[in-house]
Amino acid sequence: MRTLAMAITVSxxxxxxxxxxxxxxxxxxxxxxxASGGAEARPVxxxxxxxxxxxxxxxxxLRVEWNRQYGTPSVVRGADLGARGDFSGGxxxxxxxxxxFEADAVAVMDNLARLYRIQDAEKEFAAKKAExxxxxxxxxxxQQRHEGLRVVGGDLIVHFNAQGLAYQVNGRxxxxxxxxxAPQVKAETARTVALKDLASFNPGKAxxxxxxxxxxxxxxxxxxxxxxxALSKADEPARWRYWVNAITGEVIHRHDEIMRVDPPTxxxxxxxxxxxxxxxxxxxxxxxxxxxxxxxxxxYLYNAADRWVIFNNAxxxxxxxxxxxxPTG
Amino acid sequence: xxxxxxxxxxxxxxxxxxxxxxxxWYEGNDDNSGVHWNAGVQNHFFYLLCEGGSGNxxxxxxxxxxxxxxxxxxxxxxxxxxxxxxxxxxxxARSAWLSAAQDLNPAWVAPVAAAWxxxxxxxxxxxxxxxASFRGLEGGPFLPAARTYTLANxxxxxxxxxxxxxxPWVTVSxxxxxxxxxxxxxxxxSINAAANALARGLYSAEVTFTNVADGLTWTxxxxxxxxxxxxxxxLFDAADNDLDNMSLMFIPDGSPSYYTVERSVASTxxxxxxxxxxxxxADDDFAEATLTDGAQVSLYGTAYNxxxxxxxxxxxxxxxxWAFYESIAKxxxxxxVAALFDDLDPASGGAVSWKQMSDRAVVTWQNVPxxxxxxxxxxxxxxxxxxxxxxxxxxxxxxDGLAGFSEGEWLPAGFFESDLSAYNAAIxxxxxxxxxxxxxxxxxxxxxxxxxxxxxxxxxxxAAPVDWTATPSAPWLTATPSNGTLDAGQQADVVVAIPGSHxxxxxxxxxxxxxx
Numbered sequence: 001m002r003t004l005a006m007a008i009t010v011s012x013x014x015x016x017x018x019x020x021x022x023x024x025x026x027x028x029x030x031x032x033x034x035a036s037g038g039a040e041a042r043p044v045x046x047x048x049x050x051x052x053x054x055x056x057x058x059x060x061x062l063r064v065e066w067n068r069q070y071g072t073p074s075v076v077r078g079a080d081l082g083a084r085g086d087f088s089g090g091x092x093x094x095x096x097x098x099x100x101f102e103a104d105a106v107a108v109m110d111n112l113a114r115l116y117r118i119q120d121a122e123k124e125f126a127a128k129k130a131e132x133x134x135x136x137x138x139x140x141x142x143q144q145r146h147e148g149l150r151v152v153g154g155d156l157i158v159h160f161n162a163q164g165l166a167y168q169v170n171g172r173x174x175x176x177x178x179x180x181x182a183p184q185v186k187a188e189t190a191r192t193v194a195l196k197d198l199a200s201f202n203p204g205k206a207x208x209x210x211x212x213x214x215x216x217x218x219x220x221x222x223x224x225x226x227x228x229x230a231l232s233k234a235d236e237p238a239r240w241r242y243w244v245n246a247i248t249g250e251v252i253h254r255h256d257e258i259m260r261v262d263p264p265t266x267x268x269x270x271x272x273x274x275x276x277x278x279x280x281x282x283x284x285x286x287x288x289x290x291x292x293x294x295x296x297x298x299x300y301l302y303n304a305a306d307r308w309v310i311f312n313n314a315x316x317x318x319x320x321x322x323x324x325x326x327p328t329g
Numbered sequence: 330x331x332x333x334x335x336x337x338x339x340x341x342x343x344x345x346x347x348x349x350x351x352x353x354w355y356e357g358n359d360d361n362s363g364v365h366w367n368a369g370v371q372n373h374f375f376y377l378l379c380e381g382g383s384g385n386x387x388x389x390x391x392x393x394x395x396x397x398x399x400x401x402x403x404x405x406x407x408x409x410x411x412x413x414x415x416x417x418x419x420x421x422a423r424s425a426w427l428s429a430a431q432d433l434n435p436a437w438v439a440p441v442a443a444a445w446x447x448x449x450x451x452x453x454x455x456x457x458x459x460x461a462s463f464r465g466l467e468g469g470p471f472l473p474a475a476r477t478y479t480l481a482n483x484x485x486x487x488x489x490x491x492x493x494x495x496x497p498w499v500t501v502s503x504x505x506x507x508x509x510x511x512x513x514x515x516x517x518x519s520i521n522a523a524a525n526a527l528a529r530g531l532y533s534a535e536v537t538f539t540n541v542a543d544g545l546t547w548t549x550x551x552x553x554x555x556x557x558x559x560x561x562x563x564l565f566d567a568a569d570n571d572l573d574n575m576s577l578m579f580i581p582d583g584s585p586s587y588y589t590v591e592r593s594v595a596s597t598x599x600x601x602x603x604x605x606x607x608x609x610x611a612d613d614d615f616a617e618a619t620l621t622d623g624a625q626v627s628l629y630g631t632a633y634n635x636x637x638x639x640x641x642x643x644x645x646x647x648x649x650x651w652a653f654y655e656s657i658a659k660x661x662x663x664x665x666v667a668a669l670f671d672d673l674d675p676a677s678g679g680a681v682s683w684k685q686m687s688d689r690a691v692v693t694w695q696n697v698p699x700x701x702x703x704x705x706x707x708x709x710x711x712x713x714x715x716x717x718x719x720x721x722x723x724x725x726x727x728x729d730g731l732a733g734f735s736e737g738e739w740l741p742a743g744f745f746e747s748d749l750s751a752y753n754a755a756i757x758x759x760x761x762x763x764x765x766x767x768x769x770x771x772x773x774x775x776x777x778x779x780x781x782x783x784x785x786x787x788x789x790x791x792a793a794p795v796d797w798t799a800t801p802s803a804p805w806l807t808a809t810p811s812n813g814t815l816d817a818g819q820q821a822d823v824v825v826a827i828p829g830s831h832x833x834x835x836x837x838x839x840x841x842x843x844x845x
């Protein structure tokens with residue numbers, strides 16, 4: 001080797017999903033620029049083993065519609081999804097029948113495991129509720145879970161007809177969730193990150209409502225361990241829901257769960273709001289008497305029966321949500 | 330507030346879409362990404378389902394028989410209560426309503442499907458819905474070679490489709506086909522040779538996909554930037570910061586991009602920070618630096634005798650800034666030179682200093698950590714009085730951040746990200762690496778990592794043979810072959826790889842140094 005007259009450096013950067021230094025408990029973190037949006041995930045094609053299982057399912061009379069973002073079915077429909085066939089996977093959990101819809105919903109997913117790439121239906125699903133309807137059908141909402149944590153973006157509904165047979169599954173399942181479940185960012189650090197992020201575009205005192213929950217955030221491409229929490233504002237009605245990456249401390253997503261609309265009239269006058277009943281229902285004109293006042297900087301729209309409240313969005317003055325009755329004028 | 334019969338006529342500023350992804354469809358971040366505003370589509374669908382009628386909805390001709398509100402509300406309740414989940418989007422909502430109609434009365438399925446088609450939600454969906462952007466020098470070639478879209482059919486029957494481009498320089502392939510029930514097809518959009526004749530500028534076109542059976546269309550915008558202006562700005566939003574040990578000299582050259590760039594390897598700061606003024610910067614802080622003796626620096630030809638040094642890795646002009654939250658949009662708000670726009674915290678470690686020399690002003694961040702994290706970031710910005718600007722990065726522990734120039738004129742139309750590590754090296758020696766960019770692999774602990782390797786090509790530009798060696802700096806990195814001899818004008822490939830053994834348990838950076 002001659003004298004080192006020059007050197008060319010190739011940098012290699014390795015990201016491992018485990019250990020990024022934890023934050024101080026009083027720390028903050030740098031949120032990513034996509035905090036409120038998030039790019040559309042690339043379409044993911046189902047794997048060969050899934051499409052092979054789907055071909056067999058189709059032969060057995062099932063219908064499989066795909067979610068191209070997750071590479072899993074968006075809808076599976078058939079006469080009896082609990083019946084085993086060539087397409088079946090899982091552990092062979094037997095349906096109990098007799099109204100045990102919650103357990104049977106998990107058994108149906110066990111039966112369809114190869115279509116969805118489900119590893120262990122009993123561990124991955126928890127029934128949230130089973131609802132009966134006026135036709136005598138039952139609908140079981142399943143929450144996807146990963147090592148006991150709620151998977152955000154993993155919600156399925158298993159539908160049973162009046163004969164008690166499962167005829168449809170729809171919703172989203174996030175396959176291949178393998179994230180480690182030990183947070184490297186403390187819950188209180190995640191709260192600080194969210195508070196700082198909110199203050200960066202929406203100043204004013206904010207506070208956490210309820211304790212942060214450790215979840216797996218699986219909306220979009222790659223599942224991430226996250227703290228889910230909500231912040232309320234002292235100076236306006238708001239409920240900002242945040243997901244903060246529990247490994248890197250970055251904001252994954254945020255949104256305000258409260259929608260505000262502009263006042264219906266520009267001044268303080270009472271304002272009847274007029275509309276028409278659909279032509280097919282007679283086409284009559286109806287008025288809902290409500291009004292808009294700006295005393296104390298508060299705007300209200302009332303309906304005598306329902307007591308609607310509309311918040312002021314146009315005025316910079318602090319506003320507060322209150323419900324109170326007013327006589328119609 | 331809302332008019333389901335005609336959501337587009339609610340009043341100036343409150344017009345809402347009546348067609349899925351049609352006029353007034355909202356794609357921004359406000360209103361929680363438009364969840365209420367875009368509800369105009371479902372409102373109008375419900376109106377049409379109840380009332381029926383014929384007409385044209387934002388370009389879609391329809392002729393429907395209404396079910397009446399009593400039937401429609403039963404379907405609505407059932408669809409929402411039993412078939413929708415928190416992530417239900419419009420295509421999934423159509424499916425939910427069809428399931429609900431099937432349960433209640435199979436005769437209602439066709440009217441529900443027809444009403445959804447009338448508001449632009451049909452069995453065909455295209456993903457992603459994002460713009461197909463291409464760019465390149467005037468005369469071509471344009472990159473990328475093609476962009477792929479997936480057209481999926483969610484219906485029980487086969488669907489015939491066609492695609493057409495609004496400009497002759499756009500190719501869509503295939504341009505028609507049939508998709509089986511529940512099937513999908515990949516379609517490529519590319520720029521053809523007709524674009525080579527286009528003068529410098531930003532061009533727009535559209536590719537329109539049509540479902541032959543119901544006439545529903547989807548439009549994918551196409552954008553071509555010919556003779557693209559380089560904005561010298563890169564956002565590292567995929568843990569892909571590869572700025573380490575690099576120096577970029579920006580030299581005003583009268584071109585539309587204003588500067589030409591020369592890249593070189595850096596292992597020390599070109600200007601020693603010693604003797605400079607140490608700045609006592611807090612987290613998210615800035616300090617003013619005023620030049621003496623009439624000296625001036627300039628950015629995009631505008632001269633300044635003072636500038637502001639931000640804690641978060643940038644210089645701004647005209648006013649100071651404390652923004653910590655790096656984004657393309659924020660970057661372009663002020664005239665700025667960003668070496669590492671990131672949430673840095675000089676109050677908890679490292680040093681920031683500046684000094685005025687005879688030919689330049691120098692600002693140096695040394696070993697500054699990210700807020701709340703260990704690790705260190707060292708970089709330097711030199712503002713020469715003759716208009717040149719040099720940014721030098723040494724060790725950078727941040728994997729995110731933003732670097733680049735801003736004129737402070739807000740986000741330029743046709744902006745695209747640069748690849749700062751891809752600029753040509755100044756030809757100062759005979760051995761040149763002609764493949765640019767780092768290798769960024771990621772994966773679970775223990776591997777495998779994707780991508781696991783990258784091939785770099787070395788070239789001997791000189792007249793004499795050159796012996797070379799490649800030396801990885803970490804045990805988890807390999808270079809193959811690790812040495813060789815290049816005759817004059819010859820090239821050789823070196824594969825730099827992360828084999829998966831000896832991997833660290835955290836993110837790491839390493840370098841394969843090629844020397845002669």
